[in-house]
Amino acid sequence: MSVQMEIICVGNELLIGKTLNTNALWMAKRATSLGIVVKRITVVGDYVDEIAAATVEALQRKPRFIITTGGLGPTFDDKTLEGIAKALNRKLEVNEDALKMVREKYEAFAKEGRIEEVELTPPRVKMATLPEKAKPLLNPTGTAPGVMIEVDETFLMALAGVPSEMEAIFEDSIVPLLKKAGGNVMFFETSIFADNMMESTLAPLIDQTMHDSAYVYIKSHPKGEENMPHIELHFSTTAKDSKSAKDRLGKAIIQLSELIEKSGGKVTVQQKSQIRQ
Amino acid sequence: MSVQMEIICVGNELLIGKTLNTNALWMAKRATSLGIVVKRITVVGDYVDEIAAATVEALQRKPRFIITTGGLGPTFDDKTLEGIAKALNRKLEVNEDALKMVREKYEAFAKEGRIEEVELTPPRVKMATLPEKAKPLLNPTGTAPGVMIEVDETFLMALAGVPSEMEAIFEDSIVPLLKKAGGNVMFFETSIFADNMMESTLAPLIDQTMHDSAYVYIKSHPKGEENMPHIELHFSTTAKDSKSAKDRLGKAIIQLSELIEKSGGKVTVQQKSQIRQ
Numbered sequence: 001m002s003v004q005m006e007i008i009c010v011g012n013e014l015l016i017g018k019t020l021n022t023n024a025l026w027m028a029k030r031a032t033s034l035g036i037v038v039k040r041i042t043v044v045g046d047y048v049d050e051i052a053a054a055t056v057e058a059l060q061r062k063p064r065f066i067i068t069t070g071g072l073g074p075t076f077d078d079k080t081l082e083g084i085a086k087a088l089n090r091k092l093e094v095n096e097d098a099l100k101m102v103r104e105k106y107e108a109f110a111k112e113g114r115i116e117e118v119e120l121t122p123p124r125v126k127m128a129t130l131p132e133k134a135k136p137l138l139n140p141t142g143t144a145p146g147v148m149i150e151v152d153e154t155f156l157m158a159l160a161g162v163p164s165e166m167e168a169i170f171e172d173s174i175v176p177l178l179k180k181a182g183g184n185v186m187f188f189e190t191s192i193f194a195d196n197m198m199e200s201t202l203a204p205l206i207d208q209t210m211h212d213s214a215y216v217y218i219k220s221h222p223k224g225e226e227n228m229p230h231i232e233l234h235f236s237t238t239a240k241d242s243k244s245a246k247d248r249l250g251k252a253i254i255q256l257s258e259l260i261e262k263s264g265g266k267v268t269v270q271q272k273s274q275i276r277q
Numbered sequence: 278m279s280v281q282m283e284i285i286c287v288g289n290e291l292l293i294g295k296t297l298n299t300n301a302l303w304m305a306k307r308a309t310s311l312g313i314v315v316k317r318i319t320v321v322g323d324y325v326d327e328i329a330a331a332t333v334e335a336l337q338r339k340p341r342f343i344i345t346t347g348g349l350g351p352t353f354d355d356k357t358l359e360g361i362a363k364a365l366n367r368k369l370e371v372n373e374d375a376l377k378m379v380r381e382k383y384e385a386f387a388k389e390g391r392i393e394e395v396e397l398t399p400p401r402v403k404m405a406t407l408p409e410k411a412k413p414l415l416n417p418t419g420t421a422p423g424v425m426i427e428v429d430e431t432f433l434m435a436l437a438g439v440p441s442e443m444e445a446i447f448e449d450s451i452v453p454l455l456k457k458a459g460g461n462v463m464f465f466e467t468s469i470f471a472d473n474m475m476e477s478t479l480a481p482l483i484d485q486t487m488h489d490s491a492y493v494y495i496k497s498h499p500k501g502e503e504n505m506p507h508i509e510l511h512f513s514t515t516a517k518d519s520k521s522a523k524d525r526l527g528k529a530i531i532q533l534s535e536l537i538e539k540s541g542g543k544v545t546v547q548q549k550s551q552i553r554q
Contacts, residue, residue, distance in 0.1 A: 206353065
């Protein structure tokens, strides 16, 4: 039974097409590499009701992990924690551990001469105002702490939206949990490329190879123009060790390559075609 | 009342962190520029049940438009139409108009000598197998037609996942509908940059400016490192004409710049700071 994750990205900038969602890519890739199955990514705007609805819906699907990113900062439109509190029907309260983290940040800024006063103004206290029974997660590179809340069997975690902060909190506080949950399963992948063959001609060859290769998933991605087909064939599998993964993927690659060449196609293997974890 | 859109992206490659979701960015940007409000982006894998669930949930929120992308091709894991059919409780059937579009494509390929036979094999017929009462949308640059289905007040449209095909179908078949639905409202945006000031100090200044500027939305995006704050301030508004938008945004930019400089910050205006539609 796979360990599942959902990602919720909060931010109007993602919905107006201003910002490319590189955070979702990064988290999905990192979690997948640890054997976690990302089932859904949801993007909502900076609205309490939207965030609450997305959180409630994700919780109902009972993934082991729900990770939100964005909306933890000091401005009026940083509403993720308010949304989560609403979803869980919990009050927001100043969390003393979080307040200590925030205070220490501003004290350090003052020492460096970057700010004149360390006063914990309302926008600063806001970053330490968490849903009841939440645990703050240290933000090594920014001010707003991450937040962890256990809800039944789900770890619900809220991370900052600034990529460097999101990645740092993820590595420090989430990766250890993912490793523990994912067991020792790892994700392996590689790609080869087929030319001179249309995707509709490839389709039955892929079917046949997947039928013969247990645990190997093959997906075709057309990369060329319509009148010059160039198709990436992406092979992936999860395994406990690199040898089983390589044996399994290697066998499937050989079979599909032979089928393609028999049907008049051309297979190319690029540097990218190394099997990687 | 705003005209709302949801986007559903289908593809395991998005959930394993293989592919950056540039399709969502492109569609969100294009729709926003036409005055449409994108409320949610959902990413699910190549599974009938996941696609059906995301479609049912989006329909329940009653946006005017739901656009899916990905999963229309000839391979076994192109399951979007099966998912939509399940969501709507409709049968899948070979659509004669769609079959004609697909046949003409393969006839053209044969003429160009790219394929030897124009036979409509099952993977090819699959691309013309649509939910009942669906209308195919011409794919100017690829083979799989897009699909349009009207469900109560919602236009549900399925587009190919290959970016050039998605964009071409969107421009040809969807933009005219969006223009009609959006009225003459357009989206305008611009950014300025604040240095030497932390986001928590900026927060109340943004609040004050937004309070004084009807219809202007301001969002801060930290871009620098923690010990060297560099914050983008993104201003946006929707308006019927460029003059109102520019007046409104200009006034807000002047007010916020003055507040920032009064508080010891530095405002910079870059080329990017032109107000654009």
